[in-house]
Amino acid sequence: MSNNSNVVEQHGCIVCGKLYNLLVIYDPDGNLVDCAVTSPGGQRVKDPHWPLVACTRHSEEEIKAAVANHYPGKAKEDLEDD
Numbered sequence: 001m002s003n004n005s006n007v008v009e010q011h012g013c014i015v016c017g018k019l020y021n022l023l024v025i026y027d028p029d030g031n032l033v034d035c036a037v038t039s040p041g042g043q044r045v046k047d048p049h050w051p052l053v054a055c056t057r058h059s060e061e062e063i064k065a066a067v068a069n070h071y072p073g074k075a076k077e078d079l080e081d082d
Contacts, residue, residue: 002028008038014045015058015066024051 007024020042025033035051037044045052045063054063 004028004033009051011051011053013042013055013058014052014070015054015062018042018055020053022051022053 005026005028007026009022009024010019011022012019018041020037020039022035022044023038024035027033032049032051035044037053041056042053043056045054045067047067052067054066058066
């Protein structure tokens with residue numbers, strides 16, 4: 001039985017690019033299991049496939065527009081809270 005791997009990664013805010021540290025958990029196949037922002041001022045952007053982050057000062061509308069710009073065709077439902 002293989003274990004999940006925990007990795008600390010740097011990701012830029014999806015809106016403005018400011019860097020944040022994320023603790024990311026991947027399953028043995030390399031699929032995202034979960035992630036958490038460990039830097040102050042950042043928030044996780046819900047996405048089932050990618051570890052995404054945004055500054056807490058950005059509105060939900062700004063974040064959704066940035067995700068739509070970076071991932072054309074992505075349904076808004078994919079970003080809703082669990």
